[in-house]
Amino acid sequence: MNNPNNTQNPMARHNGLVVQEMPDEVLVYDMDTNKAHCLNQSAAFVWKSCDGNNTVGDIVRQFEANGNGKVTEDFVWLAIDQLNENGLMDSKIAPRFEGQSRRQVLKTIGLASMVALPVIASLVAPQKALGSVSCTCTATCPPTGCPTTICLAGVCQ
Amino acid sequence: MTLANNENSQVALRPFDFECYGVKIRLDGNDQRVIDEAELVTRKALLNDIRPPTTENFDTTFTFTRDATGTIFLSHDCELIEYGDVPEYFFNHFNSLIRVAVAERAVDRLFIHAGAVGWKGKAIILPGTSFVGKSTLVAELVRNGAVYYSDDYAIFDREGLLYPFPRTLSMRADDENYTRFELTPSSLGGMIGTEPIAVGMVLLTEYKPDAKWEPQSLTAGSGALEMVPFTFSFVNRPDFSLGVLNNILSRAIIVSSQRGSADNFAKTLLDFVDKHVN
Numbered sequence: 236m237n238n239p240n241n242t243q244n245p246m247a248r249h250n251g252l253v254v255q256e257m258p259d260e261v262l263v264y265d266m267d268t269n270k271a272h273c274l275n276q277s278a279a280f281v282w283k284s285c286d287g288n289n290t291v292g293d294i295v296r297q298f299e300a301n302g303n304g305k306v307t308e309d310f311v312w313l314a315i316d317q318l319n320e321n322g323l324m325d326s327k328i329a330p331r332f333e334g335q336s337r338r339q340v341l342k343t344i345g346l347a348s349m350v351a352l353p354v355i356a357s358l359v360a361p362q363k364a365l366g367s368v369s370c371t372c373t374a375t376c377p378p379t380g381c382p383t384t385i386c387l388a389g390v391c392q
Numbered sequence: 393m394t395l396a397n398n399e400n401s402q403v404a405l406r407p408f409d410f411e412c413y414g415v416k417i418r419l420d421g422n423d424q425r426v427i428d429e430a431e432l433v434t435r436k437a438l439l440n441d442i443r444p445p446t447t448e449n450f451d452t453t454f455t456f457t458r459d460a461t462g463t464i465f466l467s468h469d470c471e472l473i474e475y476g477d478v479p480e481y482f483f484n485h486f487n488s489l490i491r492v493a494v495a496e497r498a499v500d501r502l503f504i505h506a507g508a509v510g511w512k513g514k515a516i517i518l519p520g521t522s523f524v525g526k527s528t529l530v531a532e533l534v535r536n537g538a539v540y541y542s543d544d545y546a547i548f549d550r551e552g553l554l555y556p557f558p559r560t561l562s563m564r565a566d567d568e569n570y571t572r573f574e575l576t577p578s579s580l581g582g583m584i585g586t587e588p589i590a591v592g593m594v595l596l597t598e599y600k601p602d603a604k605w606e607p608q609s610l611t612a613g614s615g616a617l618e619m620v621p622f623t624f625s626f627v628n629r630p631d632f633s634l635g636v637l638n639n640i641l642s643r644a645i646i647v648s649s650q651r652g653s654a655d656n657f658a659k660t661l662l663d664f665v666d667k668h669v670n
Contacts, residue, residue: 255634258642260613264630271620273613356614360630361621
């Protein structure tokens with residue numbers, strides 16, 4: 236696959252993030268977007284390796300040298316694309332697999348790899364439960380902000 | 393519940409100031425009877441685990457304003473959040489709000505919306521929103537010998553140890569209005585936890601009629617992500633919250649599955665814990 240970004244030295248974002256190491260994973264909370272992300276081991280390794288000095292080729296070599304298994308540059312790019320989509324990269328990265336479905340990409344890289352593919356799971360953290368919402372109701376309740384979303388006797392209780 | 397008008401509006405109003413889990417809260421307003429009722433509700437909601445505040449720098453304030461028609465308006469830090477003219481409903485809701493206010497700000501404690509029991513020295517945690525059957529399952533686990541810790545708010549210290557918050561279990565009848573009623577742990581033949589314990593299992597489940605128990609194991613990271621929506625202080629203190637979640641989950645098994653009725657499922661769950669939790 237041609238890669239116009241081969242010469243880039245990807246840089247992970249650190250500002251505005253809260254990072255928690257978990258056994259085999261890394262949790263990242265983005266205070267700007269209010270999203271929490273769970274990076275599996277492969278995604279976390281690539282993210283930590285994106286220091287602005289390493290090239291993608293360097294990251295491949297470090298990944299293998301760390302005993303994680305043999306991978307390709309596409310494998311690393313798959314991680315970087317996901318990190319970028321989730322706002323976890325500092326440098327602007329052009330999508331590597333533009334025009335291809337995620338399924339196609341995963342199939343291509345997955346077949347060539349014995350290593351767990353990089354995966355990032357995300358969700359939006361709830362805002363404070365005590366906000367400016369009124370929890371009285373006539374029939375329906377707001378989706379968040381009240382003890383429940385069920386209107387009983389005029390209150391979302 | 394009825395609240396008569398103040399007979400003597402010239403009497404100076406006395407706010408109710410207190411501290412709970414390090415959170416300093418003031419309840420004030422324009423009607424002493426409303427403030428007094430709010431105090432009673434607060435004491436019950438927080439198991440009377442409150443003390444006078446160490447300073448008058450309050451973390452948060454609730455203000456009750458009663459108008460000439462009898463409608464009570466509730467503002468939280470100057471923002472109107474509730475009103476009602478049926479005191480019973482109004483204060484039922486306030487009961488939830490005051491616990492949330494403490495849960496979001498508690499110092500050195502993490503509150504998670506979850507039922508919790510102890511079983512052979514380890515905790516089983518059941519995170520979930522209301523109406524997923526937490527209290528029903530907790531009650532059934534207690535009937536089967538588990539030790540009661542909480543039916544709604546599980547409280548953890550920095551190390552991830554679970555502390556008791558043993559309110560009476562808040563149940564809902566299986567009728568069209570989900571009528572509330574309360575159960576004491578002793579009426580279930582159960583005991584109340586007194587000591588902090590480590591978590592053995594986190595179960596992400598909800599009741600579905602005819603659901604099968606098909607437990608799927610989750611990693612600690614995935615489990616933490618699933619628990620974020622139930623973690624009260626997450627947005628206020630993400631670093632503290634994530635640290636505690638890590639301490640809870642890195643020592644526990646995390647399982648996800650729908651479940652059928654609690655009376656059949658409780659024993660299945662305890663057998664599962666016996667097999668899979670050390």
